[in-house]
Amino acid sequence: MNYETDKLNYKFSWFDWFCLWYPPGWLILFNRHWQKYHADPDGWNWLEYILFLIPGGFYLALLIRWLRLGCRPPRLENIEEFNPIYQQAFRQEILAPIAKYYFRGELKQLENLPEKSPLIVAMNHAGMSFPWDFLVLAYLLGESRSWTVQPLAGVSLFEHPWVVWWLPPGWSKVLGAVRAEIDDFAAAVSHEIILLYAPEGLRGPGKGWFSRYHLETFHPSFISLSDRYQIPISPVICLGNESLHPLTINVRKLGKIFGLPFLPISFLMPVFILFPSMGVWAMKTRLTYYVQPVCLPENFSDTNHTNAYRRAQELRENMQKEIFGLKLKINTHEL
Template identity: 30%
Template structure:
């Protein structure tokens, strides 16, 4: 026994390990070291159970239990037993640790499910990921639809469908042209293409549509200007859009001599400005259009804008009299400002076979950008028809009569231009 006491108390501080106080450091080491000390610390904090009062004798027996062990096995077992007893919950209470573990597992499962759902959502929306500009695809689609509605109108879907149907028919070869090469489907496509330019860019205003005959032949006579003959295209668009009829322009020889341009002009209804073709169109009940000023009108300097040039020798009046159809004066305001002509290169124009080579404030200085027309305000007014059926067809051989009627039409257009210029005011506002 003396050896055992010496061994157990040899590592302790003097005054400890005397059977009445807690075991010494060596005893705690033999009882399990650190693992044994933790339950002991918890045991001190645990309150004593009121159902089992402690007695000095019981405390002495518990304190002496480790001291009776000579090796470390029984002491360690005793320490673990003491730890289990001190950490057990009071009698009548349910253990809490297993319940805490179950709740923790459920939370972890819920968190894992939420993470999996978020990953699946990101996978589903991977197609709508932002592009390089940071704009989702659905927003780009909405923007394209709004732009189509703004440019083509609310019925843009029907127009696109009509265009696709026309393309399919033409690829299949199921289309017809008349004896002059006019293709109504191509004319319809051209009208749809010009509409955004006329309505949005030029802010076109059309007046006097009621003066265009609903059926039968008529000759529309208009002023010519603009350096580039866009006024012919816009006039044709206005007739188709607001009167529901196709305009058959009478063009100069140069138009049909140009590659591609000549073929397209034939497809959209233009024909050569000669007496025979004009009479055939008018006698067939078509609306023919003529610009008697010719290249002298579209090629005049900007300083002479809206001053009409000569209307020729009255050939258009002769054709209308022979066909017994009315003449409708057409006044166009706005074309003079799209390409202000400030200069010309006649020597180079002759070399290229052109009537003139224009120089504008932006062309050729800005290159291709100078070809964009300026957004001037356009007004087209169809005047009251001049009747020719009051004359006999043979009256077309009277040069004096032709001159008087030609001058009447020219003066009507000139006075209307002055009136429209005052009403329009600034060309760009």
Template identity: 70%
Template sequence: MINQHSENILNRQLETLNTSYEFSWFDRFCLWYPPGWLILFNRHWQHYHDHPDGWNWLEYGLFLIPGGFYLALLSRWLRLGCRSPRQEVGEFNSKYQQAFRQEVLAPIVKYYFRGELQNITNLPPAGSMIVAMNHAGMSFPWDFLTLGYLLGDARGWEVQFLANPVLFEHPWMIWWLPSQWSQVLGGVRAELNDFEAAIAQGKILLYAPEGVRGPLKGWKKRYQLEKFDISFIQLSDRYHIPILPVVCIGNESLHPWTINLKKLQRLFKLPFLPISPLMLVLILFPSMGVWAMRTRLRYFIQPLEPAGLETNSAKGRAAVYQQAQQLREKLQIQTNQLLK
């Protein structure tokens, strides 16, 4: 966590800009050309933040040619004096989240992933809640980012998402994106202490009840919900925060035909390692790790699940597990109906 002084510096950086980020012809090209998405993310960050350890124009150009990312990586490593980029600590910044949402996410969500909310009447008034969704796709978490954008667009909510710690500290992520990128955009570590702290502060959190089991199941078991964790039920009751279930249709197609190789996954210390025919392209263009297949992401908002289950006793904990699996079964039935 950064202190209040550091947060004020970030806010002043955003306030003192005379103009917002405007797409150039190069940005439009990057949006059209899959290896350029990572360029767009970094260029947007560098517009709003000082980032001397970031990529430069020569390296951006190398991103766009087969195998060029490896030369760009070598160039940046030499330019930094044969060291890794500095690992800075960041904290959620709603102003930058809004800028990123309006200037980068909007065209991707609207025209590429064609995101849409269904059953909007089930959205509650503004307030703290846990938004629980089937998370899948074995790719960059576009289903989460798209839902966060759509909820912000529909209700003006500041939504944060629970993310695997790998998205904050893995060496690949530190080279791909600024080290504080995930935190500033609203990422909360998927660890109990951080999860509980965010709930206690009354935030709106996007949460995947299946945990990493959702993406791990691969293409063969698509749209088959795995066992739900119980922590979100427990915290919902402890802090009297309701749960808003959401069914996403389309996220399994973000990276189709995948299987997970557990040995390689453990070797590279990743939560999952998807293998598919698309991996041949990713070997030539590693910058496409933030890209996903074009699909239609539809989000079906379910009725709000109020808090209120006691969890203090052993019997209560058993009841929590039962409630979590009942919710999973309910969402599985709804998913099956929507797929038909």
């Protein structure tokens, strides 16, 4: 490990800029950055990277890597814990150009954002793609408040066999992702962190294009944890995330067969079949975030499941009204 706390030293090169604007290269960005700070003999190499960029070449690269590793998957042992220094390096050296120049992320109504941690940031998560709306918001929060933000992430981002081959083992964990399981959720909140949370769970990104901007039922767990640990909730509305993977439907039954939280089918599927490394890519869109007034915790002794559920759905209704209002303003302005 060669982290430097005072100087981040990965340079976004001409090849990285090429990868940013050539969708099959996005997976290369993540892995090259990881290999700058980690010795990873099981990781992808330059020959395999070049094959990513050729139609159908990913399959040959996967075969070459599998043979190079002795016909076994990448090693999963010695996975590191969350490292905020690496998260900062990734945020500044990889995520910054993506958030600024590709997704053009913008954080509005910043006056509603509390100055101090701990905090649960609850956002409408959507797009049926790699969680770019989460990552861009984490970047913007880090820039505006110098916060270390940890997102709650689906278990598939940690251990699904496809993810193990695509991304370095433990990559999500080292970057600070918290497993979306109640014990891990509660443990993270108890450590007084900035936790980025999607109250809709996987139902949000999985609802598909034809239900865009219609919020699913909110899970009440974050209300209960907010009251138990006396942590305020900062609701944030994201506009633009529904267009990360447009005109997409979720084939749920097929997704279950492959052990995926959702399986998006769209007009882009032939391209994804030719370039599987595009699995972490999303369409170019503008991600705009609107910080809503903070929700303060109540007395935990007065909180039961019914009360928590009612308050969660009240928050959902308020966010839904605000989303429709913001969409109407934007559409009226465009006209």
